[in-house]
Amino acid sequence: MRPDNRAVRIGIGGPVGSGKTALVAALCRLLAGELRLAVVTNDIYTTEDADFLRRAGVLPDDRIRAVETGCCPHTAIRDDISANLDAVEELEDRLGPLDLVLVESGGDNLTATFSKGLVDHQIFVVDVAGGDKVPRKGGPGVTTADLLVINKTDLAPLVGADLGVMARDARARRGDLPTVFLSLVGEPGAAPVADWVRERVAEPHHTPRDHDPAPAHTHGP
Numbered sequence: 001m002r003p004d005n006r007a008v009r010i011g012i013g014g015p016v017g018s019g020k021t022a023l024v025a026a027l028c029r030l031l032a033g034e035l036r037l038a039v040v041t042n043d044i045y046t047t048e049d050a051d052f053l054r055r056a057g058v059l060p061d062d063r064i065r066a067v068e069t070g071c072c073p074h075t076a077i078r079d080d081i082s083a084n085l086d087a088v089e090e091l092e093d094r095l096g097p098l099d100l101v102l103v104e105s106g107g108d109n110l111t112a113t114f115s116k117g118l119v120d121h122q123i124f125v126v127d128v129a130g131g132d133k134v135p136r137k138g139g140p141g142v143t144t145a146d147l148l149v150i151n152k153t154d155l156a157p158l159v160g161a162d163l164g165v166m167a168r169d170a171r172a173r174r175g176d177l178p179t180v181f182l183s184l185v186g187e188p189g190a191a192p193v194a195d196w197v198r199e200r201v202a203e204p205h206h207t208p209r210d211h212d213p214a215p216a217h218t219h220g221p
């Protein structure tokens with residue numbers, strides 16, 4: 001149990017279709033046996049991602065909460081985080097102490113980041129099908145996320161994406177921050193991300209979330 005009795009909260013953001021829900025499902029499969037964990041999903045008008053996770057049976061139903069944002073998804077994870085905070089806190093209150101809560105953002109664009117008032121760490125998921133230019137284009141998700149995941153490497157030959165270029169550009173944008181390449185349809189799947197998550201949960205302290213002032217709301221690119 002963490003010193004402050006609070007779960008580590010990890011946000012998973014990235015463009016629509018990059019594989020966030022698939023990553024959440026894979027992490028649940030890998031980690032549910034060893035960590036007390038719950039999931040919050042964000043969709044604009046539906047509970048589709050939560051429904052998918054429930055159907056996939058990756059966690060008991062009552063460990064998955066859907067937030068219907070009704071608005072631009074990054075508003076709900078960055079500017080007005082109250083619905084998400086309520087969902088996380090309700091899960092923790094109801095299920096007892098948890099080790100980890102994963103918060104999946106509604107799919108957005110390269111500008112989406114989580115408020116530090118909502119999550120302790122951020123994973124940003126892009127995919128190779130968006131083109132090997134994506135890391136070079138930057139944006140706060142690519143440049144500042146604690147972990148950048150470049151997913152769907154199995155599709156790289158089909159879409160002509162050069163993984164070497166993506167690795168080089170990610171390094172240039174991110175400095176020492178880590179980047180992992182994944183394919184969630186084969187082995188080892190999400191194992192490298194699960195290892196990174198285990199390290200975050202095992203850290204002896206995480207700084208209490210300071211309710212940072214939200215940066216100005218922007219659209220694009």
Ligand SMILES: Nc1nc2c(ncn2[C@@H]2O[C@H](COP(=O)(O)OP(=O)(O)O)[C@@H](O)[C@H]2O)c(=O)[nH]1
Pocket residue numbers: 014015016017018019020021022023107151152153154155182183184185
């Ligand atoms: N080929 C391939 N498809 C993937 C991979 N990861 C996810 N997908 C598929 O990509 C689609 C979008 O994934 P989803 O997790 O719903 O994306 P989200 O919108 O970011 O949550 C789904 O059809 C997934 O099955 C991958 O590594 N390789």
Ligand SMILES: [Mg+2]
Pocket residue numbers: 020021022049104107
């Ligand atoms: Mg999703």
